[in-house]
Amino acid sequence: MQSPLETHPAFHLGPLPLSAPVLVTWGLMLALAGGSWLLTRRLALRPGRAQAALELVVETIDQQIRETMRVPAEPYLALIGTFFLFVLTANWSSLVPGIEPPTASIETDAALALIVFVAVIVHGVRVRGWRGYLRNFLYPNILMAPLNILETLTRSFALMVRLFGNVMSGVFVIGIVLSLVGFLVPVPLMALELLTGAVQAYIFSVLAMVFIGGAVEGEPGEARERNDR
Amino acid sequence: MHIDWWTLGLQAINVLVLVWLLRHFLFQPIKAVIEARRAAAAGLLQEAETARAAAQAELASVEARRRDFQREGDAILTAAHAQAAAERKAMLDQARGEAGRILAEAHAVLDRDRAAQRKTLEAEAGELAVAMARRLLDLLPPRQVTLALLDGLATEIDQLQEAARRDLATADAIVIATATPLAPEIQAQWRDHVAQRLGAGPRLEFRHEPALIAGVELRGPHTLLRRNWRADLERLARALPLAPQVRDVQQLA
Numbered sequence: 001m002q003s004p005l006e007t008h009p010a011f012h013l014g015p016l017p018l019s020a021p022v023l024v025t026w027g028l029m030l031a032l033a034g035g036s037w038l039l040t041r042r043l044a045l046r047p048g049r050a051q052a053a054l055e056l057v058v059e060t061i062d063q064q065i066r067e068t069m070r071v072p073a074e075p076y077l078a079l080i081g082t083f084f085l086f087v088l089t090a091n092w093s094s095l096v097p098g099i100e101p102p103t104a105s106i107e108t109d110a111a112l113a114l115i116v117f118v119a120v121i122v123h124g125v126r127v128r129g130w131r132g133y134l135r136n137f138l139y140p141n142i143l144m145a146p147l148n149i150l151e152t153l154t155r156s157f158a159l160m161v162r163l164f165g166n167v168m169s170g171v172f173v174i175g176i177v178l179s180l181v182g183f184l185v186p187v188p189l190m191a192l193e194l195l196t197g198a199v200q201a202y203i204f205s206v207l208a209m210v211f212i213g214g215a216v217e218g219e220p221g222e223a224r225e226r227n228d229r
Numbered sequence: 230m231h232i233d234w235w236t237l238g239l240q241a242i243n244v245l246v247l248v249w250l251l252r253h254f255l256f257q258p259i260k261a262v263i264e265a266r267r268a269a270a271a272g273l274l275q276e277a278e279t280a281r282a283a284a285q286a287e288l289a290s291v292e293a294r295r296r297d298f299q300r301e302g303d304a305i306l307t308a309a310h311a312q313a314a315a316e317r318k319a320m321l322d323q324a325r326g327e328a329g330r331i332l333a334e335a336h337a338v339l340d341r342d343r344a345a346q347r348k349t350l351e352a353e354a355g356e357l358a359v360a361m362a363r364r365l366l367d368l369l370p371p372r373q374v375t376l377a378l379l380d381g382l383a384t385e386i387d388q389l390q391e392a393a394r395r396d397l398a399t400a401d402a403i404v405i406a407t408a409t410p411l412a413p414e415i416q417a418q419w420r421d422h423v424a425q426r427l428g429a430g431p432r433l434e435f436r437h438e439p440a441l442i443a444g445v446e447l448r449g450p451h452t453l454l455r456r457n458w459r460a461d462l463e464r465l466a467r468a469l470p471l472a473p474q475v476r477d478v479q480q481l482a
Contacts, residue, residue, distance in 0.1 A: 026245045032247065036255035043262040045269055049261075058259040077260070078252035086247055102240065107233050110449045111240035162353045 004199075005107045005168070007079075019103070021102035028089050036160035061205075068206060076212060079119055083112065084205040091167055091197025094174070095190065104169045108158070114161035116208045120152070124215030133215060159207055166200050378407075378445045381418065382456040386426050386447070389454075397449040398427040402446040403432045405426040408441035 039050050039151035047055060061081045065073035092105040103110040124133035137148040170193040178186045366374065391396070397403060405411075405419065416435050423433060431449075438446075447454040 006231045007236050009235075011231070015234050016239075017233070018239075019233060022236055022239045022243065025240060029247045029250065033250035033254055038270055040254055040258035043258055044264070045266050047262075054255070054259055055263060057257060062260075078256050081256055082244065082251045085251065086244060089243070105236065107236035108240045110232065111237050113246055114237075114241055114453050119273060123289040176334065214481060 004107065006109055008025045019105070019107075020049040020100060021105040021108050024093060024099055025090070025102045025108065028093065032085060032089060049178070060143045064206070065209055068209040069216065071213065071216060075123070079115075080205050080209055080212075083116075083208055083224055084201050087112070087163065087200060088201035088202050090201060092194060094171055094193060094197075100171060101167055103163055103200075104171045106164045106168075109164040109167075112163070112204070113156045115119065116159060116211060117152075119208070120211045120215045123212050136215065154205075155211065159204065159211075163204055166196060171194055277340045313365075328460055372412075375407050375409050375411065375445060378456045379415075382445050382447055382454055383422055383426070385454050385456060386423075392436070393449075393452050394427065397447075397452050399431055400431045400449045402434050403427075403431045404436055404440045404446075406436040406441060406448065408437075408439055410437040411435050 005028070007019045007021060010020050010023060011018055037055075039054055043051055058077075058081065061084060062073045065071075065076050065080055069076065071100075072095055087103055090101045090108070092101075093099050094101045094104075124136065127137070137145045137152075139148070170189075174186045174189050174193060177189060385398075386394075402421065411419070416433075419435075421431055423431065445456050447456075
């Protein structure tokens with residue numbers, strides 16, 4: 001019996017082992033990108049229902065970024081928006097029979113957390129420079145530098161584990177219940193999993209915004225001065 | 230727990246690719262259309278603002294024209310008032326002048342009428358006075374009146390100038406006319422008076438002339454002394470503007 005915590009290749013493409021999460025992710029990428037392409041081909045100033053829904057989603061994410069990070073949302077919109085849409089669709093992909101959400105595998109969550117970790121560094125350095133970014137670790141004093149560095153690592157790790165634990169546990173529980181009691185009993189649990197998936201997508205995105213916003217903002221008041229400039 | 234690093238790497242790449250795809254196919258187009266709509270709305274607002282400004286400018290222009298019209302109307306009204314006042318003043322002046330002229334003419338007519346009326350009244354008064362004098366004289370005794378007049382005539386002879394006295398003294402005859410006939414003793418008495426004053430040269434002729442109305446006249450060649458009420462009345466009548474009929478009566482008398 002295979003451990004649900006382990007990911008095994010579904011097949012190999014040459015020397016490259018392709019696992020189920022990667023394949024599902026490709027499917028999700030195809031759906032998201034293709035759907036976006038289809039829906040944004042004929043955008044008009046007078047939007048239809050689909051365009052209005054898309055605009056609502058994008059504007060909501062944009063507004064959330066502005067309110068959370070207190071900076072212009074444009075540089076972060078694609079990254080944060082992709083986090084939210086990908087995690088959400090990945091979590092909800094469990095509704096398709098036979099599909100296991102990619103976020104239920106620790107590699108996907110680790111990849112997401114790794115990207116957040118790198119994005120924090122990249123945007124922190126981009127906005128504040130190396131010195132400014134590194135000075136962030138000395139806040140409030142130099143004695144806190146080891147703890148700040150450790151916090152940077154552990155919070156990315158916690159980001160990964162939080163998403164993985166929530167999604168994997170839901171899939172695991174539904175699988176167990178489904179194997180034990182029958183076909184319709186897991187339905188409430190699946191509905192709950194929908195809510196959990198949406199909440200986890202929101203939490204992951206908000207935490208990514210907070211981390212990147214903290215690196216961009218730096219010491220208290222610094223971002224306000226920068227925005228004023 | 231085992232981590233498939235291939236899967237981790239592929240998922241990281243997948244997510245990054247998805248970020249690029251969604252940026253390209255979702256976020257950028259949606260933000261672009263939102264920005265375009267915002268720009269269009271801003272353009273519409275700007276156009277509306279421009280139109281509003283133009284409308285306000287037009288309104289201000291209309292208001293300015295209305296004020297100009299009002300000012301022009303006021304000026305025309307003021308000029309009309311001034312012209313009306315001037316014409317009214319001119320008409321009043323003309324009417325006053327006309328009224329003054331008419332009043333002067335009326336005064337002149339009144340003065341003429343008053344003068345004519347006064348002349349008429351004076352003439353009638355003179356006529357009345359003459360009539361009253363005749364009545365009064367009729368009441369007096371003619372002989373006493375004639376004696377009194379003769380005394381007065383004697384006084385006038387005394388007061389004559391020397392030339393007139395000589396003219397009378399050298400006259401052949403002197404006529405003494407009275408309104409009532411003189412008695413012989415009166416005539417004798419008068420002959421003495423004349424002889425005392427003028428000498429015995431002139432011869433006296435006494436005549437009775439009733440038209441003298443209680444009076445006497447002494448008539449020399451070139452001298453006439455009148456002492457009678459008729460003569461006084463004639464002098465008074467000449468002084469008074471007697472009515473024409475009165476004058477005619479006097480002339481006839």
